[in-house]
Amino acid sequence: MSTAVKHVIADRGDFSWSSLLRRWETLLVAVLFLVVAVGSVSLREFLDANNLADSTFNFSEKALIALAMTLLIIVREIDVSVAGILAVAAVAMGYANTLGVPAAGLAVIGIAVGAICGGLNGLLVTRFGIPSIVVTIGTMSLYRGIALVVLGDQAYTNYPDALSDWGQGYVFGLIPREFIVLLAFASLFALLLHGTTFGRRIYAIGSNPVAARFSGIAVDRYRLALFILAGTMAGVAAVLLTGRIGSTRPNIALGWELEAITMAILGGVSIAGGSGTIGGVLLAVFTLGMVTYGLGLANVPGIIMTIMIGALLLITITVPVLLRAGAGARR
C-alpha cells in the first residue's frame, strides 16, 4: 500500500467551459432569457418595473415551500402534505386572531404549527420506516381535514394590519416584501446546502443512505430535521399568504404541493436523490414565474398555464434522456 498513488482524486473536478455549458442551471438561464426576450418583444407592458415586481407575489410563498422541498427530495424523501400543513397553520392563526392574539404572536403560532406538523411527518417516517410519500399522502388528508373540520364553510378574516404589511407591503415602494423574504431564505438555504457540513451530509444521504449511515451520519435525525424544516417553511408561507389575501378558507393553497415539487424538479433536483442546487430551483421558480406572468399579460387563462407547466416539466426531464440516448447510439 505504500507504493505511489496511481490516481489522484481531486477535491473538485477541473473547471471546464463545456461542463459549465452542460449544467442544468445554464439551460435554465437560457430558457429564462428566452422567456424574458419573447415576453418583452411581444408584450409592451412586460418590462414595466411595477408589473415585474408585482408578478413575484404569484410565486413567492410557493417558492419558500419549494426550497424546503428541494432539501427533502435531495435526501430521497418527499412531502406532499405541505399544502395541508399550510392550511392548518393558517387556520390556527385565524383562530388565534379571533382570540385577539397580536400579529407577531400570530406569526409565531403559524410557524410553530407548521413545524409541529412537519415533525409529525418526520417522526412517522423515521420511527416506523414508512415511505414518506405514503405518510404524507395520509397526513395531507389529515391536515387538510383538520382545517375543514375547524372552518367548515366559514372563513377567518379581519387580520391585523401588521400581517398584511408582510403579505402586501413593499420595500422602497417597489419590491414586494414577500420577494425579499424569499431571497433571504433562498440565500440561507443556499448557504446551508452548499456551504456547510450539514449540506454536504444531505447530499451524502441522498446519494446513498446506507453508506451515509456507515459514515457516521445520523441519517434519521437529518430526515426528521428536514421534515420539520418543510413544515416550518409551510408555516412561513402560511403567514405571508394569510397576510396577502387577508382571509382563510379551508381550501387555501389547494394543490400547492404539486407546484412546489414541480419547481424543485424543474430546477434540476433529481427525484432519485443526491443532486440538485438551490440556484437551479430559484431559476426554475423565476422561469415559471415569468412564463405565468407573460401568459397572464397576454390574457391566457390560468388553466392553460397548467398545461404549460406540466409540459415544461415533461420536456425538461425527457430531453436530456433523449439526448443521452442519441449520444449513446452514435458512439
Next chain:
Amino acid sequence: MTWRAIRLGPWLKLREVQLALILVVLVAVIGVRAPVFLSGKSIDSLFTDSSILVLMVLAQMLVIVTRGIDLSVAANLALCGMAVALLGQKFPGLPVALLIPIAMACGLALGAINGALIGFLNLPPIVVTLGSMSVFRGSIFVLSGGAWVSSHQMTPSFINFPLERLLGLTHLVWFALAAALLAGYVARHTRFGRELYAIGNHPVSARYVGVPAARRLFAVYAISGMVAGLCGYLWVARYAVAFTEIAYGFELNVIAACVIGGISIAGGVGSVLGAVLGALFLGVINNALPIVQISPFWQSAITGAVIVVAVVLNAREGQRTGKQILPLHRSASETEMPPSVLEAKA
C-alpha cells in the same frame, strides 16, 4: 381444538383477513348506531358509490406493484369524461355501447404516453405522471372552452346506463366486479401479472430472467389509463355533469385506498382482494358519515387518520427493511470473501 387454532393463526396474520374483519366491525358499529346503514338499499348504494373507486384502485394496484405510481389517473378520468360528454352532446345518436370503447381508447392513448416515457425512456413515474396530470387537466379546459356539460345536454340513455340494473345490481357494480375478477386472474395466474410483481420486487433480477420490463411498464400505464378512461364515462354519466374540475384530487383517494389495502409503495407486494377492501373501506367511511350524522367536513380528516394508522400498523408488523442497516452489516461481514480471493483479484 388445536387444529382449528393452528389453521386460524396464519389466516389472522393475513392483511386481507384483518382488513376484512376491521371492515365488518366498522360496518357493525355503524349499523348499531344507525340501523338504516345495514338496509339493502344502503348497502346497494355503498357498492354503487364505491365502484368507480374500486375500478381505479385495481388499475393503480397493478402500477404500484411495479414500484410505480400513476398520479395522472384523476385528470385522465376527467379529460376522457369530458371528451365523451362533448361527443354525446354533439352526436346524441351515438349509443353508449360505442361511447364506452371511445372513452377507454381515449384513456388508453393518454396512459400510453405515460407508459412510453416511463417504460422506454426510464423516467421516474412520479415526475412523469405529475407532469401529465397538469397537461391532462389543462387540456379539459381547452377541449371544453371552460364550459360545463350538464345533465340536460346529455341523452337519457347516456346518463342512465351506469345506474341501470342487471340481475338486481347496477351496471357500475358489475363493472367493478368484472374488473376485480379479471385483475385477480391477471395478477395471480398470468405471466403478465407475475412479471409485474417480479419487476416491482427486484427490477434488475427481473431483467436478468428475461422480463421485458420496458414493455410491461408501458402496458401497465396504458391499462391504468384505459381504466381511467372507462371511469371517466362512468363518472360523468353517474353524476350527470362534466366540467374542468371533476374528480380533482381523486388520484390521492385512489392511492390512499391502495395503501389501506396493503399494497406496498416499495413495489412487489399487494393483492387484488386487499385493493378491493381498501376501496370499500374508504367507501364505507364516505357513505356512513352522513348516515351517522357526522358533518361531511370530517371526511378528509378521518380518511387521513385511517391512512396514517393503517400504514403505521402495517409497518410495525411488516419486515422493516428500512431499518436493517446493522443486521445488513453483520451479514455482509459473514459473507465476506476470504483474503486470498481479494488478493487474487488485486
